[in-house]
Every structure is written in structure tokens, then in C-alpha cells.
Amino acid sequence: MPSFKKSKAKTSQEIPTASMPDIVFILLIFFMVTTVLREVKLRVKIDYVHAKNIQKIEQKRLVSYIYIGPEKLAGNKISDNTAIQIDDAIINNKTNIRQIMYDKLKQQPKLIVSLRVDKNAQMGIVTDVKQELRKAGTLRINYSTKPYPKGQM
Amino acid sequence: MFLEKRKKEDPEIPSASLADIAFLLLIFFLVTTTIDVDTGIGLVLPPPPKPNQKPPPIKKRNMLKILVNAQGNILINDKPASMSEVKTKAEKFIDNMGKDPNLSESPDKAVVSLKTDSKTPYRIYIHMLDEVKGAYHDLRNSRSRQLYGKPFDELKDGSSKKKAIKKYFPEKISEAEPNKSD
Numbered sequence: 235m236p237s238f239k240k241s242k243a244k245t246s247q248e249i250p251t252a253s254m255p256d257i258v259f260i261l262l263i264f265f266m267v268t269t270v271l272r273e274v275k276l277r278v279k280i281d282y283v284h285a286k287n288i289q290k291i292e293q294k295r296l297v298s299y300i301y302i303g304p305e306k307l308a309g310n311k312i313s314d315n316t317a318i319q320i321d322d323a324i325i326n327n328k329t330n331i332r333q334i335m336y337d338k339l340k341q342q343p344k345l346i347v348s349l350r351v352d353k354n355a356q357m358g359i360v361t362d363v364k365q366e367l368r369k370a371g372t373l374r375i376n377y378s379t380k381p382y383p384k385g386q387m
Numbered sequence: 388m389f390l391e392k393r394k395k396e397d398p399e400i401p402s403a404s405l406a407d408i409a410f411l412l413l414i415f416f417l418v419t420t421t422i423d424v425d426t427g428i429g430l431v432l433p434p435p436p437k438p439n440q441k442p443p444p445i446k447k448r449n450m451l452k453i454l455v456n457a458q459g460n461i462l463i464n465d466k467p468a469s470m471s472e473v474k475t476k477a478e479k480f481i482d483n484m485g486k487d488p489n490l491s492e493s494p495d496k497a498v499v500s501l502k503t504d505s506k507t508p509y510r511i512y513i514h515m516l517d518e519v520k521g522a523y524h525d526l527r528n529s530r531s532r533q534l535y536g537k538p539f540d541e542l543k544d545g546s547s548k549k550k551a552i553k554k555y556f557p558e559k560i561s562e563a564e565p566n567k568s569d
Binding site for chain 1: 410413416419426429430431432433434435504506509513516520
């Protein structure tokens, strides 16, 4: 008569969890390193433009942003006039851009200036900023645009 | 008696909750991380003009002038056109190879000049720039397919093939100096 007694494995049936904290810590460290906590607080409203022929900016370290768009006011209101923001500050005098960008260029000679412009902004202000950039010597620029959402051209 | 009992106490820090703490932190960083890529249209501005410097002479046929006014109407070489025509016209102009006497002599001499009014909306300008970039991209692609049998984007960065095509179709997009009166 065959015995129906279950043969028990001699090894332990549990998954070893001793190394779990280590695994989790490794993941944790990965995400800590890749996280960029401090993004600039936007003081202008920007709706990105969509475009087809875009390229990725691989070296994010080289990029410095200029934001152009209608200024956000207190209480979720949006002002009518277009403002320029570099880092955290609104630039009132356009001629200051030259000095700011020149200083940035000295620190990072391969600087790329990414222009993040609201889609309804007028070209006049963009052209003015570009003229200042030319004078500052920061010639590599990039118009920040997003790809079209899928299924919409 | 009491001394003996004390010796039995575990002197280690309890590490059972370590995994939980780590998980909590992990979830926090997972949530706050944004792995987004910056995308955009790259351009290199010309250096500032020196005083009294004259613009370099360009033959009229080698220049495709695109003007956009505040309403978004387009003039290509003084003829009205629509946005959907920009790409085909630019392609024809760049890849003319001297056939049509009104269009460019060769791709490396062709210059596309963009000019906007100060009140032109930014999105129309980008749309137009996108079309011109698209024209160059298509031309590079078809040449790459012809020569190497694969599209331009699949060529390796910095390879001699990619450079050759870039040299053959240099992207010469000029932005006209703004009018002094604006």
C-alpha cells in the first residue's frame, strides 16, 4: 500500500526576508539620487506649444531657463501683461537679461538657454529677449515645445 | 536574582521595522520623482552684429523669405501662402539643385529667412519653424535612405555618414533683424 504521507521538504519554506531592507535601501538611494526636489516656482503662466520636429535635451546640467508668459497674480488671477522670469525672479528691465545670462555663461561655457514661452505670447518680447541673448553671447537656444498628444496632429 | 534577569535582555536595536521605514521613504521619493525629458526646437543665434557691418551678400534666388504678420498670414517670397504650403515650398526651394532659376542653386547655399511682426503670436512662429525644420528633416531622411538605406535618425551620432548629410543639407535658418521701429 502506497503511503499517502506527504513528503515534507527538509528546507525551510519561507522566503528569506533578511536582505529585504538592503534591497529597499538600494532602490531608495537610486530614487533619492535621481530626484530633483527643487523646481523653480513659476510666477508666470505657461502653456507649451506643440510641435512635431523636436529633439531631446540630453544634458540637463547645461540648460538654463527663461520663462515668458502672463504673470500670475494673487488669487488665481492672471495678469494681462507678459512677464519674463529667470530663476525665481521676474525681470522687469529687459536689459538686465544680458548681464544675468553673461554671468551664467561664464560659469557654464556650454550653456543652452531654453525659452519656455506661453503659446499666446507675442513675438515682440521673444525677439527682444533673443536680441539680449545675442548680446550676452549665449547663442545656443532652444524653444521648449512638447510633442503632440498621441492621436492628435 | 535581579541581576540574572537583566542579562537576558537583548542588547541589539530592533531592526524589524527597518524595512518599513525604508519602504516609506522609498514611496515618498517614488512619488516626488519626475523623470521627464526636456524637448524643444534647437537653434543657434547669430553673434551680435558689429556696428556698420553690412549683411553678407546673398543672391536673391538663394533666399526664401517667409514673413508672418500679426494675424498669422504668411508671405513666401512676397506671395501669400498658407501654413500647410510652407513645408512643400521650403523643400522645393532647398532641393532645387539649380534647376529653377528662381529657387536656390544648391542646398548648402539655400537660406530660409523668417521674419515676424512684433505682434505675431508665438505659437504661429513655432508652427512655422516646425514646418521648416520638418522640410529639412524630410530632405535629410530621403537622402540618407538613398545613400545608406536607413533614415537619418538611425545613423549614429557623430558618425561620418551623419556628418556628410548634415553638411549636404545644413540647416540655414536665418532670423531677420527686427525692425528698428517696433
